[in-house]
């Protein structure tokens with residue numbers, strides 16, 4: 001009995017971990033990067049559009065001729081569609097990050113569907129056609145979510161490096177978190193907005209990105225969209 005109880009507890013903990021772990025595949029497969037050693041890096045920015053940090057970031061990306069992937073929160077795209085338009089105009093990929101950013105683990109199928117469709121509509125109203133990439137808030141999922149996502153014609157995208165830029169003490173901290181992990185083939189999670197409220201200060205993320213890009217470009221890395229990275233994998 002004791003053995004069983006312990007085994008059960010371990011399994012429950014592991015399942016809990018898997019439901020948030022960005023590279024865990026228990027609850028369905030999702031793209032999260034290339035095998036180590038690729039010369040590609042994909043920067044991804046969640047929780048925008050945001051003001052003024054999204055536009056500042058777009059200027060940095062343009063300066064270095066880098067294409068990135070932005071997972072937008074639908075309600076912010078509704079609030080400030082012109083920023084979403086700017087992201088699209090500069091050639092970046094736009095993906096779906098739900099309408100209100102709930103943790104999907106605790107939502108019913110119909111709520112998940114509604115969140116995704118409302119977000120898609122908000123982005124479509126702002127920029128028209130956009131990518132079919134989807135990222136769950138906090139990477140949270142439960143069995144069945146990715147199936148539902150695919151039924152709606154979307155492709156779930158996770159990540160394998162995080163910049164821990166939710167509330168960083170400095171831009172150097174973010175830079176260090178990312179650079180400690182880069183070996184090539186990474187999908188890097190960063191934020192140009194905040195899920196709690198519009199207007200989150202992401203100046204540290206923008207500053208970190210302005211240093212990370214030239215550093216890795218000078219080492220021969222290529223910054224690409226998630227879609228391009230998936231193409232090189234052949235998926």
Ligand SMILES: [Zn+2]
Nearest residue numbers: 046047137138
């Ligand atoms: Zn998010």
